[in-house]
Amino acid sequence: MKTVLVLSCLLLxxxxxxxxxxxxxxxxxxxxxxxxREFEFPQNTRGVIVISSGYRSSGGRKGRESLKQTVRVxxxxxxxxxxxxxxxGGRAGxxxxxxxxxxxxxxxxxxxxxxxxxxxxDSAPVLIEERTDYSIRVAAGEDDPAARxxxxxxxxxxxxxxxxxxxLPLIFVNxxxxxxxxxxxxxxxxxxxxxxxxxxxxxxxxxMPLYGYGLSRLAALPKALSLGLVITCSxxxxxxxxxxxxxLGGDVTLAISMTLxxxxxxxxxxxxxxxxxxWLLGVHxxxxxxxxKILGTLLFIAIPISLGMLVKLRLPAVTRxxxxxxxxxxxxxxxxxxxxxxxxxxxxxxxxRAPVVAAGVTVPxxxxxxxxxxxxxxxxxxxxxxxxxxxxxxxxxxxxxxVMQLSFQxxxxxxxxxxxxxxxxSSTTEMLLLVLAHAAHRRLCLTPASRTPA
Numbered sequence: 001m002k003t004v005l006v007l008s009c010l011l012l013x014x015x016x017x018x019x020x021x022x023x024x025x026x027x028x029x030x031x032x033x034x035x036x037r038e039f040e041f042p043q044n045t046r047g048v049i050v051i052s053s054g055y056r057s058s059g060g061r062k063g064r065e066s067l068k069q070t071v072r073v074x075x076x077x078x079x080x081x082x083x084x085x086x087x088x089g090g091r092a093g094x095x096x097x098x099x100x101x102x103x104x105x106x107x108x109x110x111x112x113x114x115x116x117x118x119x120x121x122d123s124a125p126v127l128i129e130e131r132t133d134y135s136i137r138v139a140a141g142e143d144d145p146a147a148r149x150x151x152x153x154x155x156x157x158x159x160x161x162x163x164x165x166x167x168l169p170l171i172f173v174n175x176x177x178x179x180x181x182x183x184x185x186x187x188x189x190x191x192x193x194x195x196x197x198x199x200x201x202x203x204x205x206x207x208m209p210l211y212g213y214g215l216s217r218l219a220a221l222p223k224a225l226s227l228g229l230v231i232t233c234s235x236x237x238x239x240x241x242x243x244x245x246x247x248l249g250g251d252v253t254l255a256i257s258m259t260l261x262x263x264x265x266x267x268x269x270x271x272x273x274x275x276x277x278x279w280l281l282g283v284h285x286x287x288x289x290x291x292x293k294i295l296g297t298l299l300f301i302a303i304p305i306s307l308g309m310l311v312k313l314r315l316p317a318v319t320r321x322x323x324x325x326x327x328x329x330x331x332x333x334x335x336x337x338x339x340x341x342x343x344x345x346x347x348x349x350x351x352x353r354a355p356v357v358a359a360g361v362t363v364p365x366x367x368x369x370x371x372x373x374x375x376x377x378x379x380x381x382x383x384x385x386x387x388x389x390x391x392x393x394x395x396x397x398x399x400x401x402x403v404m405q406l407s408f409q410x411x412x413x414x415x416x417x418x419x420x421x422x423x424x425x426s427s428t429t430e431m432l433l434l435v436l437a438h439a440a441h442r443r444l445c446l447t448p449a450s451r452t453p454a
Contacts, residue, residue, distance in 0.1 A: 179308015
């Protein structure tokens with residue numbers, strides 16, 4: 001019997017010392033009844049939230065129960081929610097209540113830092129409890145441009161645009177024609193000396209994201225817009241890069257190679273860049289990189305171009321037809337892309353802030369100048385310099401849009417998507433102006449004998 005009693009006591013002592021049996025700490029602070037951790041609030045309005053505290057100190061100066069306490073409240077994303085003031089709402093039964101005046105801003109989710117302090121001590125205020133599990137989600141109003149954009153077939157339904165479906169056959173044929181422009185000798189030279197490819201990767205995934213981050217801080221953009229800008233600058237070269245290389249006298253084979261290589265590198269570089277700059281910006285959301293979309297981009301480039309290379313080897317007559325159509329088809333695709341971009345963002349353009357527009361305009365310009373400077377320092381030939389410049393300056397902004405749509409709730413995603421959308425629109429418009437200026441220069445300033453096809 002004594003043995004059984006001793007074993008029972010030892011078992012009870014072991015359970016008391018087991019760290020896995022720790023009791024859940026008592027929580028004094030609550031919003032509402034404590035059952036919900038996230039609250040929705042309309043955009044661009046003022047309001048209040050009420051925090052209740054069940055804490056009653058037993059450490060007063062005269063041994064009596066202390067009622068002197070207060071709370072501090074801080075928004076971890078002031079662009080979404082800003083805290084105006086905290087007032088004591090008095091006691092309601094055994095609990096103290098505090099009225100927190102807030103003002104909502106851009107759509108998004110703002111975590112709250114709530115601290116309960118005991119003031120009835122001889123020393124400085126003592127922290128009793130700290131909570132960070134409450135948050136306020138700001139939803140776009142019915143008159144918000146992002147909401148209207150979604151309802152009118154905007155950013156979230158870009159892939160369903162009927163103009164895009166109408167252009168798909170033209171895009172496929174045009175890519176086959178680009179396959180006919182690929183030169184095997186150039187590919188072999190790139191394998192032996194991949195310097196242009198390395199310059200493109202360094203510019204696209206190291207320098208451009210850093211520029212986007214610095215620009216967002218300089219323009220004091222909200223966190224959501226800053227993240228959208230950085231993710232756009234972290235995207236690989238766009239599929240239109242080799243199209244612009246053709247029309248601007250670049251190296252088409254190099255352009256196609258750089259687009260494929262940068263898209264493959266993006267599967268690793270975009271998650272790393274998103275995580276690093278999201279941490280620097282203090283974004284509290286898990287970012288999702290659209291690997292399926294990246295794979296689809298690869299296939300949509302590689303399959304028709306490979307088919308075009310096969311046509312070049314087997315069907316010379318078809319090759320001549322495709323090469324005749326490649327320039328007019330490319331110009332039509334540029335104009336169609338600009339038309340789709342303006343149609344997609346007509347509502348958002350009327351309400352976008354000037355700093356965001358300025359940032360969107362400067363990103364392609366900086367990328368073009370950066371690529372040209374890197375290629376010139378590396379001693380590349382003129383066609384390769386133009387191609388490296390174009391590939392660094394023209395991003396696949398649709399991938400950045402996909403990251404925003406997959407990583408945030410609807411209103412916040414559409415708001416953050418302003419940056420990649422404006423970069424895409426600016427890039428397409430600026431490149432069209434360069435194409436027109438290049439064509440005018442060739443026609444007016446060069447003799448017929450010097451107009452060699454690019």
